[in-house]
Amino acid sequence: MPNTKRRRLLVRGAASALAITLGATALAACGSSDDDGGTASGPVSLTYWTWTPGMDKVVDLWNKGQGKKDRITVTVKKQASGDTLITKILTAHKAGKAPDLVQAEYQALPTLVSNDALADIAKNVGDARAKFADGVWQQTTLGTDAVYAVPQDIGPMMFYYRADLFKKYGLTVPATWEQFAETARALKKKSPGTDLTTFSASDSGLFAGLAQQAGAKWWTTSGDKWKVAIDDAATKKVADFWGGLVKEGAVDNQPMYTPAWNKALDTGKQIAWVSAVWAPGTLTTAAPDTKGKWAMAPLPQWSDGENVTGSWGGSSTAVTTDSKHKEAAAKFAAWLNTDGDALNALAKEGGIYPASTSAQLSGAFTTPPDFFSNQADFYALAAKIARTTAPSAWGPNVNVAYTTFNDAFGAAAKDRSDFSAALAKMQSATVADMKKQGFEVSE
Amino acid sequence: MTTAHRRKSYGVKGAPYGFLLPATILFALFFALPIGYAVWLSLHKVRVVGLGLGSGARSEVWAGVENYTDAFTDSELLDGALRVLGYGCIVVPVMLGLALLFALMLDSDRVRLAPFTRLAIFLPYAIPGVVAALLWGFLYLPDVSPFYYVLQKLGMPQPDLLDGGPLYLALSNIAIWGGTGFNMIVIYTALQAVPAEVYEAAKLDGATPLQIALRIKIPMVAPSLVLTFFFSIIATLQVFSEPTTLKPLTNSVSTTWSPLMKVYRDAFGTGDVHQAAAEAVIIALATLVLSFGFLRGANRRNKQEAAR
Numbered sequence: 001m002p003n004t005k006r007r008r009l010l011v012r013g014a015a016s017a018l019a020i021t022l023g024a025t026a027l028a029a030c031g032s033s034d035d036d037g038g039t040a041s042g043p044v045s046l047t048y049w050t051w052t053p054g055m056d057k058v059v060d061l062w063n064k065g066q067g068k069k070d071r072i073t074v075t076v077k078k079q080a081s082g083d084t085l086i087t088k089i090l091t092a093h094k095a096g097k098a099p100d101l102v103q104a105e106y107q108a109l110p111t112l113v114s115n116d117a118l119a120d121i122a123k124n125v126g127d128a129r130a131k132f133a134d135g136v137w138q139q140t141t142l143g144t145d146a147v148y149a150v151p152q153d154i155g156p157m158m159f160y161y162r163a164d165l166f167k168k169y170g171l172t173v174p175a176t177w178e179q180f181a182e183t184a185r186a187l188k189k190k191s192p193g194t195d196l197t198t199f200s201a202s203d204s205g206l207f208a209g210l211a212q213q214a215g216a217k218w219w220t221t222s223g224d225k226w227k228v229a230i231d232d233a234a235t236k237k238v239a240d241f242w243g244g245l246v247k248e249g250a251v252d253n254q255p256m257y258t259p260a261w262n263k264a265l266d267t268g269k270q271i272a273w274v275s276a277v278w279a280p281g282t283l284t285t286a287a288p289d290t291k292g293k294w295a296m297a298p299l300p301q302w303s304d305g306e307n308v309t310g311s312w313g314g315s316s317t318a319v320t321t322d323s324k325h326k327e328a329a330a331k332f333a334a335w336l337n338t339d340g341d342a343l344n345a346l347a348k349e350g351g352i353y354p355a356s357t358s359a360q361l362s363g364a365f366t367t368p369p370d371f372f373s374n375q376a377d378f379y380a381l382a383a384k385i386a387r388t389t390a391p392s393a394w395g396p397n398v399n400v401a402y403t404t405f406n407d408a409f410g411a412a413a414k415d416r417s418d419f420s421a422a423l424a425k426m427q428s429a430t431v432a433d434m435k436k437q438g439f440e441v442s443e
Numbered sequence: 444m445t446t447a448h449r450r451k452s453y454g455v456k457g458a459p460y461g462f463l464l465p466a467t468i469l470f471a472l473f474f475a476l477p478i479g480y481a482v483w484l485s486l487h488k489v490r491v492v493g494l495g496l497g498s499g500a501r502s503e504v505w506a507g508v509e510n511y512t513d514a515f516t517d518s519e520l521l522d523g524a525l526r527v528l529g530y531g532c533i534v535v536p537v538m539l540g541l542a543l544l545f546a547l548m549l550d551s552d553r554v555r556l557a558p559f560t561r562l563a564i565f566l567p568y569a570i571p572g573v574v575a576a577l578l579w580g581f582l583y584l585p586d587v588s589p590f591y592y593v594l595q596k597l598g599m600p601q602p603d604l605l606d607g608g609p610l611y612l613a614l615s616n617i618a619i620w621g622g623t624g625f626n627m628i629v630i631y632t633a634l635q636a637v638p639a640e641v642y643e644a645a646k647l648d649g650a651t652p653l654q655i656a657l658r659i660k661i662p663m664v665a666p667s668l669v670l671t672f673f674f675s676i677i678a679t680l681q682v683f684s685e686p687t688t689l690k691p692l693t694n695s696v697s698t699t700w701s702p703l704m705k706v707y708r709d710a711f712g713t714g715d716v717h718q719a720a721a722e723a724v725i726i727a728l729a730t731l732v733l734s735f736g737f738l739r740g741a742n743r744r745n746k747q748e749a750a751r
Contacts, residue, residue: 083711083712084711086714087710087711087714090714110496111714113496114491114495114496114500114501115501116498116499116500116501142496144496201694202691221494224493224494225494226494253694254693254694255691255692255693255694257691258584258691258692259581259584259586259587259692260584260585260586260587260692263586263587264586269586321498396491396495396496397713397714399712399713399714400713400714403698403708403712403713406697406698407697407698407699410694410695410697411694411697413694414606414693414694414695433713433715436488436513437488437489437490437491437495438489438490438491438492438495439491439494439495440493440494
């Protein structure tokens, strides 16, 4: 044991000696800034769990630039996305070995905070607030004074349709959901084998986004109590709307992201998709033969003249409570998601749509995506839509609500039965789980 | 001399324990300890205070049998068990029946191309369960399956294999396709071990090949049948990868379709490891009781027959 300790000391001594000579000028330059804790005491190396493709290249920019100056080295550990990563982070946190930085979807933040896995970095990243839309920033504070993450990418929802086939069938782009339903029915009349789209019971995030657009607030707090309102009037409206369309056969009831769905999009058996800003990437792989035939429009609205959208997807960069260099980690998180070069690289290498409002119209986002080369104003329109995103309200057991959605809505979609019964199941399962854990809940 | 003698006898006495040590350590570390931890987890639960945000809001507290009563009162676990029972009622008899039939046919005198046929039937077993499920899943999806294309061209009805009753057939088919070969090899190996003079005696007595198969071969390989049945029961109770792989393709498979899927969902989907641990313990006990119950029953019958 003493041997290793000494060796570690020796290595560290050598490394810092080297760093001191190399970075002497840099230190002199920023010596007066209020860096303390991790950054001041020597070189720092951080581990970052992320699923964004090409993140290692973006992190290289940091390690060779700003990071070299601040003597903060970040190492990327590629992870699987979604709920499995949350479980992995929580397990690592239980052992006190969570990485310094993690990528987390917005809806997972309350779960992570509730497990005391995320550090409050309000002191370090407070200045970044101005770079983001209020609705986006609010998701990282959970409505408190703390800041638990820096927003990275967002997924404002939009309506995608096959422009050529809409013309062929004589359809107009629906501006309201009522028109959306009419369009679906009109299409069925003209071409019984074709569907406008499908209601997918495997995509809870899509349903949550649609409810968010309608004004739903699934989790809210008052005092020391959570209020769960998954079956509120707004969500019921959304559920009944889609349930009605599925029941009358105006839209398909099969899940998305299956080989069958890919084929339906590629062959024009489904001619529209309610999706988010990242849809071009998905369509490129799912329906390669339809390049240039799609167009994007704002999501249909619940009433004329309204201008609201929901979000599907999006994630943030958070610092864990296990990190020994929280300030250094927060500094990197802020750089990654607000620095122009970093965001450009993220867009190019990772294909993300940035949460930072200034980045939404620069660099990679001045020309439309390849797949939508026919729509020159794609990103200008996207940025305009992103500003209309309704606030979201996530709670500490989104995962329970989401898995119940899969099962309850899966069965309802299969039987083409009442969607509001499925919604009630979602509400009761979520409340039951919170009560079991000991949360104070009011319905 | 005395010291050397003493050391020698001590060494001999300690030797068995020395040999036992590696196995004991491995057993304790990788078997007893994890099981003990699972049981410990199953008797605890998470307790949240207030809004549950921030540090110290969450603690692990003693739950007693609460997780177990929850598991038994949650209809999903029982429904899952019933679904698996229905699935097992198709898989086990069909798979073992086919395995026995193929083994007997391969063992008959008139068989040709035996090595090739044997390999061909065994080959699906070498394909991982997930890959097999994906492969069949694509064949079951009407929009991408070549079978449906042919059915459509012929104007035949195209049943939805991923819905209701046919779903059980679809899932069973994957297991039967993958498992028959392995069971056939086990039974076939047992048949090879039957001494030739037994057959000769039967032939001299004028037994037909069918009679030899029914009256001699099958009773002679009964222990192998018991073994394959035993393995099949365990495999059926643990069915997980096939329905999990088919799940994204259809609305008909829920996240709690089989008991093990529910364990997985509770641990990784909804993040309640304590509940998942309780369910895992229940499933392990049920598997133990069922499989060893069967084994004991089979042994008792064998002994009775031997006594007769």
